[in-house]
Amino acid sequence: MRPLVEYEGMNNSLFAASAVDLTIERIRALAARPDQVESLTLEYKSEYSSSLVTTIAAMANTYGGMILVGINDKDEPGTERVVGVDAQETIDQIVSGCSTILDPPWEPAFFNVPFDDGSGRSVVVIRVDANVAPRPLLVKLKAPIRLSGRNATADRARLLQLAREEPSAGVLPMGQNVMSPNLDRDVEGNPTADFILRTGINLPMGEAGAWRPLSERAVAALAQALNNSAFPGALQTLGHGAFSSATGFRQHGHNRSRTARLVYQAISRSPVPHPVEAVVTIGLPEIHGSSSTAATARVTIDVISRVRRYADSVENKVVDGKGFRYPVPNLLYLFEGMLKTAVDPKVVAEIARITDIDPALVAQPRELHLVADRQVKELLYSDVLQEIPGAGASAGGVFRANPALDLRVAAERQEQVDDWLRQLGLDAGLTGMEALVEEYRAKAALNV
Structure with a gap:
């Protein structure tokens, strides 16, 4: 298991974590942070609903993201935020929803993160990787997209852009395609640096x-x-x-x-x-x-x-x-x-x-x-x-x-x-x- 020291203060990011590092402790820490509200790439769901599948499509059509099922979307005083779900039942519902609601049918990655109290409940982590999703993903002939903390519908320009993408083309060249630099030169054309x-x-x-x-x-x-x-x-x-x-x-x-x-x-x-x-x-x-x-x-x-x-x-x-x-x-x-x-x-x-x-x-x-x-x-x-x-x-x-x-x-x-x-x-x-x-x-x- 990788040491977690390097992750401290990294906003408890779970999107890039290996499966072995997806622990209920890290999920509770993420949910407890007041700055980790629903956003462009993060959403909480207390349980399965058809809107969850729409969010999967919206994230896939934008930048990807993560959905945590088993967590209330609001942290209210006196209530437990991390409530958990029956993992197998929830994953079955998500798979069925992705098959029947999404056009074309597509499944993101699922991870079952069990509670450590013997209750049998879990948080289901859904990772939506926009680089591998077929785009556009449609729901009722519309293409959902993700804005800050909510879903919207792609306008004509965005829909055309999604439709014209090459198959398997990266949505965003994350960390790649950095333009090569040039050495500055003096008036005679000689480099001014080593x-x-x-x-x-x-x-x-x-x-x-x-x-x-x-x-x-x-x-x-x-x-x-x-x-x-x-x-x-x-x-x-x-x-x-x-x-x-x-x-x-x-x-x-x-x-x-x-x-x-x-x-x-x-x-x-x-x-x-x-x-x-x-x-x-x-x-x-x-x-x-x-x-x-x-x-x-x-x-x-x-x-x-x-x-x-x-x-x-x-x-x-x-x-x-x-x-x-x-x-x-x-x-x-x-x-x-x-x-x-x-x-x-x-x-x-x-x-x-x-x-x-x-x-x-x-x-x-x-x-x-x-x-x-x-x-x-x-x-x-x-x-x-x-x-x-x-x-x-x-x-x-x-x-x-x-x-x-x-x-x-x-x-x-x-x-x-x-x-x-x-x-x-x-x-x-x-x-x-x-x-x-x-x-x-x-x-x-x-x-x-």
Whole structure:
């Protein structure tokens, strides 16, 4: 069983939890939270009814979601909220309803979560995955869609959009399809940085988030969450002593009513004033008179490093006379810091608040881009990395994440980072990266 420590404060999200982690304790904790009301992706039902099947269709036609059967939708004083149901009877009713009411017939995933008091009652967890549902799902020749805490009927434009989707096409490229970054260049066309790293996620938009401008308070809260995350420490390590102070994340550059740009800058008195920069950008979609519920927000996390240029500017020529090279453990720590920040509960909560969705819908990064100003093998330092003769060159790459890994769990996040470093080494035409990473992990374990 996975450790639950990493899930604390993650709004008790059950949508992504494995079956073994679906416990009545976690469900009771979710139901007890005053902020976990019915929403775009969450609904409570005390028992089965035909409206439950309509909600399944509505979630399938929108962003998916979760229905908990056996929980009263209102938490009233003096009444028990988690009441439970007969699991087998309820699941049979849901299956029958999905078969007779939905067009085409379709079943979501069901999980029976029994009480721990011997009563024989359970909460039935229904997970609606919009990426695998046949869309549109119709109820009485109409396509229900999900709004914040309620169901509605798709208008003509939304119905046509659903009907035109390719079979098995993803509703939302959650965490995928992050646009590759470009290195900034000077007036002569030369790169101004050693490399840029980018990861990011794509997000659905809640009903209010689709029309309202960004909240200054919410953007400031996100900046504070970023400053309190693992990100600044990782950036400091990447700097390798190139700076002693930094601005912290704050609004800088292109900020508009639907775009927030938060920038962290290292401070240096050298000709390279910012050896390390990080930019977190949230872009809400521009919607003009559209009633579509498929609007997508984007979050990108960029790290721009100029540490090699800083070292050259102060004549700090080290490592075999070829200039500064990045120690592999520094990159390892940077990768981990970026991923840990992207799944940090407080960061996730603020992103969810800005986009008006449940924190459970904030996807995990599934892609990392690297663009360098030279061959990657010329940027890395280690006395155990060896060039493979005739292997060619690489000035970057796209690193995919294993979708089976939960990046909120430290061990699985570490596994992903290690895989990315191995790919980085091989793509650069180097051997020895696997042994180097294993050695670092072993030393780190001894120091715990």
